[in-house]
Amino acid sequence: MKEKITAQSIRLFEKKGFSETSIQDIVDTLGVTKGTFYYYFSSKEELLMDIHLGYIEDLLNRQEKIIHDNSKTYKEKLFEVVYMLISDIETRGLAAKIFFREMKNISEDRRAIIIPKRNEFRLNIEELIKAGMEAGEFRPNLNASILSFGILGVTNWSYHWFNPEGNCSDREVAEIFVEMILKGIQIN
Incomplete structure (x- = not known):
């Protein structure tokens, strides 16, 4: 899952920029919860x-x-x-x-x-x-x-x-x- 979060984040950061991409954007596109994100990363x-x-x-x-x-x-x-x-x-x-x-x-x-x-x-x-x-x-x-x-x-x-x-x-x-x-x- 960590690799999926990373890969999707790269796509979103490239498209929207780091500042404009929220953690919610990342988890929504993957269909997971913020808890899943925070299990792997403490912050964006x-x-x-x-x-x-x-x-x-x-x-x-x-x-x-x-x-x-x-x-x-x-x-x-x-x-x-x-x-x-x-x-x-x-x-x-x-x-x-x-x-x-x-x-x-x-x-x-x-x-x-x-x-x-x-x-x-x-x-x-x-x-x-x-x-x-x-x-x-x-x-x-x-x-x-x-x-x-x-x-x-x-x-x-x-x-x-x-x-x-x-x-x-x-x-x-x-x-x-x-x-x-x-x-x-x-x-x-």
Whole structure:
């Protein structure tokens, strides 16, 4: 039931916004009582926090597997991270939208838990770029910090416009993005 509450809440938050969605709205659409909601969550903000943590922790776990896969080059790892973010739009696009749009509705003490995880994800990309530079796959004079922000800017914004059923597949979009990135950072 917790997963059903979370999934329905994500849909409602995306449609109406966090502030405009009441606990009553959530339980009404599921046909359960408020008691059921409060059995799993102490508040709507705790639910939002749970959505945020679930989203970023899943990304971090999958990113770590990619980064530590020694069978891949740094270019391949960069592609896999970008592809992971783009392909998630089909399955987790609404959660991504909530993750980026509704952060303002999380209290400062709870944001202090989420922000370091977001930073860790970005810093992992930065370290991947630095390792690629050291290995000679990327130009040695790059600003890895700015590049990591740029990569996340390109990929994270795509949940606004990317349609998994459109003309380009998630893999094709990831290939276009990585080609655009690599043309600027790889050694010829």
